[in-house]
Amino acid sequence: MTDSPPRPMLATDFTAAGEAKPEKVARPRDAATLLLWRRAGNGYEVLMGVRSAKHRFMPQRLVFPGGRVDPEDRKAPALSELEDHTRRALELRAAPRLARAIGIAAARELEEETGLLLGRMEAGRLQADLAPMRYLCRALTPAMSPVRFNARFLMAPAEAVTGMMGGSGELEHLGWYKVGETPPHELAQITGRVLREFAAVMELPEAERATRPLIWYQGRDTRRLERMSPRSPG
Template identity: 55%
Template sequence: MADATADNPGGTGDLVPAPRKRAVKPRHAASLIVWRQGSGEPEILMGMRHAKHKFMPSVLVFPGGRVDRGDHRVRVLSELKPETLALLAHRAPPSLARALGVAAVRELFEETGLLLGDRQGERLLADLAPLDYLCRAVTPTRRSMRFDARFLIAPADFVRGEISGSGELEGLAWYPLAQARAAKLADITAMILNEFAEWLTVPPDQRTSRPKIVYRGNDNRMSDE
């Protein structure tokens, strides 16, 4: 049976060193941090990789996955805010920037059953306007599965439906930030949670002016300017 969460950039990916002399080209991907204010601290929607996975079982991750070809040309309910589009397009053409937002919303629905947008029959119309940009992470070159992943944020107020899941992630729930940080995490997920916690401390009208950040190599935090 194929690894259902192998394409999740918020997880560990493939930990086997690449047997190639040339580095594998990273796939474009997006993860979505959906959050709400809990009684004492922010809560984040996360789920766990299956316990039967050979590598890093039961690791807590964000919903997310790689960009599909169809994400480039679908209709949406609303477009990205200009600020979010500009941040996504900093290292990608506008068409890919938009597709990254679509992929994040699509993966949220596929993995959790929650809808950020609307449905017309079987068609998902993504609501891209609520999305904010957090940062980017590129899988180390030694891995045989690599992602150029963008991490996006959405308030839970814009999300509809009940958590149902598709079997791709287990234990889907709203995790208080401290509980999520204390859970079994991939290093990059822990760093993204730290990045998100810092983002929360910034006044909303200043968040798009934060320094652009990318994680590279052994999860080194670097400027993405």
């Protein structure tokens, strides 16, 4: 696929409007994001919240629960392991230990930001249930951003989680938002793109979802197919 034609910077992009390109390009950090979904009438709802104004990265934007992969995620125990297609999709751009850590981070961030458990707590530590997760896509923050992420977007059904939704205050206005409807809060452009990827995937018969091409977003909104050479840099 070819690059999109140049366009003006938008306030809903990864970076703020008018932000100058840094002298040194920041190294992307590995990150995990989870789309927790449930059926709503003829469509779907996803769990989202608004990032606090105190955040440096995408403040006051409506986002999915997620965050960077921590070193502890690489050695954390789990109740179950990643489903085969999800594991292979993650390992296309990550070593096996990192691919698993991305799943762990997605479940951990969900618990920290919403209070919901994809897994169970044992001795004050989350034992993640990785098997319900499915791979959706990934996105690489633009080079001009001072904070960059190589974010993997995973999804899981709401019935896979337990607990009461509460959160830690990192996400405000936490709740279920209808896919395809205009939300009451501002979306980052990449979030809107990922929602469209989710909607397209869910239109497919379940047996065909694992056969679709793997997609990633470069920069602001350039949609690309993943190359099939394993573990190459994003």
